[in-house]
Amino acid sequence: MLISPDLSAADNARTEYALTCAHFLRDRSGPLDVGGAHFRAKVLGAVTVPWTDLAVVRLDTPSPPKTLLPLATRRARWLAPALTQGFGGSWYKRRDRAGRVVGWTPVAASRDLRTLVRPGVILHNDPKVVRGDSGGPIIVDDEIVAVQSLIMDPFGVNLGIAAGSQVAPHLPRIRSAVEALRRAY
Structure with a gap:
């Protein structure tokens, strides 16, 4: 998922950062292509968060303009x-x-x-x-x-x-x- 570099919400923003699961990167070597509908990029680099399944990647191409959601500062409430x-x-x-x-x-x-x-x-x-x-x-x-x-x-x-x-x-x-x-x- 695309994220803003400051992890906050952004409207109509282009970004080259994504937050994903670390297990996606495990056992992969060489160039890694990612994308979705109407967007393709290569991963320039990745940093995993130790002891979690979180990784941040930097893409070689900024995304098309998107609405980016903020990362939550607290856990989700029960039954939300x-x-x-x-x-x-x-x-x-x-x-x-x-x-x-x-x-x-x-x-x-x-x-x-x-x-x-x-x-x-x-x-x-x-x-x-x-x-x-x-x-x-x-x-x-x-x-x-x-x-x-x-x-x-x-x-x-x-x-x-x-x-x-x-x-x-x-x-x-x-x-x-x-x-x-x-x-x-």
């Missing part, structure tokens, strides 16, 4: 209506998945224990979040409260429960990541 956006199931068409915050967790891990969400927000979505939605925003009250990270799918059955990496506890490290990428590129 939430919207998860992702490209699971389609490279070109963003999917919106309505849901509710049903809890929080100090830590959640993927089956192979390679992906950690710390701390996490737990959501119930309908339609269900699917593989490929990772890295998309979880929005509550027009703020990005988390980055979509994990789905709960024991034995391959998607339960409609997902975990996202909360951004509020990591705002100082996200700001530092943006600044490091600004200095490097």
Whole structure:
């Protein structure tokens, strides 16, 4: 998801920064192409937030003008209506998945224990979040409260429960990541 360099809201803004899930970058080498509908760019560099599933990337091309949502400064309240956006199931068409915050967790891990969400927000979505939605925003009250990270799918059955990496506890490290990428590129 595209973010403003100062992590605040911006209307009709162009940006070369994005916040995504760190597991997307794992085990990848060489040039990395990213994009969505009507936008393509290459990743110049990335900074991951240790012990989380959060990463900030800098793109080689600023985005077209977009409305950028602010990153939340506190966790989402219990039972708050939430919207998860992702490209699971389609490279070109963003999917919106309505849901509710049903809890929080100090830590959640993927089956192979390679992906950690710390701390996490737990959501119930309908339609269900699917593989490929990772890295998309979880929005509550027009703020990005988390980055979509994990789905709960024991034995391959998607339960409609997902975990996202909360951004509020990591705002100082996200700001530092943006600044490091600004200095490097």
